Amino acid sequence: MTDFSAKRRPQHGAGQDSIDQSLLERIAAGERPALHELYVNYYQRLLRFLYRITGQLELAQEGINDVMLVVWEKGHTFTGRSTVSTWIMGIAYRKGLKLREKSKRWSDRFKAADIDDWNEPFLPSEKPTDEVIMQDLLARALRQLSPEQRAVVELTYFHGYSYQEISAIAGCPVNTVKTRMFHARAKLRTLLPKLGADGPYK
């Protein structure tokens, strides 16, 4: 029988988790070099995830340090009920939503546009390819989703987490994860009508 499913991303393997766990044990013992190693290992992942939630690079960068400060201070409380990656992404999820909310309050107070409207306009220097256009459409479509829906989409499609892991990251029931994905897919289908119409991005 044909296997339609994709391969999981390697960053979630058991080997990776045991490396993360050993780093976390050293961090709990106060070893700054272990924190540096974990920081470097997670930097791009967190930057992308937090950027997707907050919509701002500055907030995403601030969020990474907020997350890593929690890892440094609370590393000893990690019980191993989930993978280290799920635990860290859970912290990032909460920090990202808080930062976004704080930023939105400020923009509301000063009657500025919503942060999602502050993304750079699409300004191609040459005739854009189909792929570039599709990526632009995707970026715009994702901005139409709620931050919680965007997080589920990003954690599923880019980071390769299972719905049970996303439920642990977002701190909500599995059915809520599925519902968020259901609504996100419905919106994306409307906003990306060419998807699946006649092969890739046609």
Next chain:
Amino acid sequence: MNHETANGVLPWYANGTLADDERQHVEDHVHACLTCHLELKKEHELHELVRASPTVNLAPEEGFDRLSRRLDDDARGGRSAVEQLAGAVERLWGPLSTLSSATRFSMAALVLLAFAGVLSWRTIPPPVVQGDPDYFTLSSEFKSAGSELDIVFADHVSERELRALVTEIDGSIISGPTALGRYRIRLTDDAVDEAHLSDLIRTLSHDERVRFAGPSFAGEETAE
């Protein structure tokens, strides 16, 4: 497994994270259901599209330096009043960065005016001395961020050529590109002097691979 249940977990079937038994049930359903079969095709395309979406690539070192300073401050048992004020301004500035430049400029001008008003009320202003290094005008030369410079590469430069050039000047990319294509480069040699940096910038400015080269200014944000 009914249609709704199978359809609801297709994204995780597509990313390969379903448990074996659940995966088998979905697979059986997909073979029998044309709607889910077509839906799965879209799922794979969406999956590929999201995975191929550009990732912001920044060097983590600068961020870790900031975190280290924060941890050192905490270890010392708190920060000085000046550091706390600076931190508060930094925290305040983050949310303000969502405002338009004009609004930010107006607010900054108002704060500066208010601050200047308080100062002029409380103290006698010091005389301005010609040649005083702390006195800046718009025509003054700004203090550069030491061994860092900003580069905008020419359109035809590939990523490999870009990295080769950065290696040639013995530097590393610490941030960028911004929306305008500007990269911030840190030279490996921290002790590089201003004369050397000026020579390097002059050389780079004549390099056909470079559209713009200039010093990075201390404290300037790289994100546009």
